Amino acid sequence: MMDDYLKYEFLTYPDTKEYFGLLDYALKNGTHIQRQSRPKGMFQYLRKAYPGLVEYYKDFFDLTLTVAGQGEEQFYFIEFEKDPNGRYFRGNVPLNNRCYLKDAYLIVGLLLVQFYGLELTTEYKYSVEGFIRLIHEEYEEYQPQLLRLFAKNDNEFVTDADQNAVANVIRKAMEEFDQLGWVELNRETQEFEILPSCKRLLLLYEDVIVRIDELIKR
CATH class of the missing domain: 1.10.10.2250 (Arc Repressor Mutant, subunit A)
Known part of the structure; x- marks a missing residue:
């Protein structure tokens, strides 16, 4: 005792x-x-x-x-x-x-790590809208694949509703990351700070992050 x-x-x-x-x-x-x-x-x-x-x-x-x-x-x-x-x-x-991270949210997390640097410098604020815009610009050629993953859309033509569906998945993923403690998200301004624990994505998925273009193509 x-x-x-x-x-x-x-x-x-x-x-x-x-x-x-x-x-x-x-x-x-x-x-x-x-x-x-x-x-x-x-x-x-x-x-x-x-x-x-x-x-x-x-x-x-x-x-x-x-x-x-x-x-x-x-x-x-x-x-x-x-x-x-x-x-x-x-x-x-x-x-x-028991909560399990959705595949789409995981892809968002891997893109977050890829875009904002492997060092993940903290104390710097980013915006969710800027992140959404960056995904659209950097992965424009992969829009059909992202739509299938995020918006469940297999159509050839992309509508505003489809783009909004993609943006909503990214916003919800960021809210989930806030709950997990990977980012600190201001729900009003939609600004976020990447927290040290986000580096765990590197530990778990470093080999996947360097092949993320190939992953999205598939």
Whole structure:
């Protein structure tokens, strides 16, 4: 019993009541926690409680709490690993907390990384409309493929409604990335800042990003 108490010592911290519930909910929903995360103070709490939280998620949920990055660009997340059948294993997380990224949103994320640089410099604001415009300009020759993917349209002719459907998918993808903690999105101005945890897309899909033109063609 004493060993268990020492493992979960974070439960005795004065700020546990303020941060643990919000932190636990966010991590199980796939959110990445970093310096920019809200409420302010949650990131520092996680840093302090990290050793005990690793044991907590492993013992009670069969999940792996992971840290990546260095210094001010450090971020934490639950690592959902693949089972022998290639499906992501989410431990004992309830079904209501199981959210899977749509293929179209993943393509948007890969384009985000490609367009704004592999270094992903933070503290710089971009606009969602500018991102949409960039996709249209840089991938104009691939519009039929993007329409099939984003707007579910196989027609030869592209209408304004089709373009709006593509733009809406990109906007929804950015809102999803905001929830995941990959970007910080201002819902009113539609400006966004790329956060350190977005670099995880590089770790997971670096080989795909360099072949994204070929991927969209297919």
